[in-house]
Amino acid sequence: MANLTAKRIVTFIPSGNQEGDFETAIQFYQEAGFTVKSQSDGFAVLIKDESKFFLQKYPKEWIQGNLMMVLEVENLDDWWAMLSSLELEKKYKGVKLTAPQTYPWGVREAHLLDVCGVFWHIS
16 A cells, blocks of 8 residues: 655745845744744745745745645644734734634634735634
């Protein structure tokens, strides 16, 4: 029998191509708890525990309103306390946070619209 176990999916997230977008995105994600594992000109690997994604200096228009990420965490309330205390909405243009709630599909989650236009479901 074949072993078809998937180990993980990793995505690329564009930071935008305006001057400073890439650096702003890195700063935003670091404040939100991610660590830069490696970085070169226009490309970074960001990690948080066993989760990671690739950030690239690339136009974000193609994903706005279309790319969503799910970040499953052990304690949503702790994550909400940390994210809401950072005042990210005041620091970064376009960022929006929605407090945790249980949705009709049975999942309790908070929402974060990040500086790159990515809609994060944190559950």
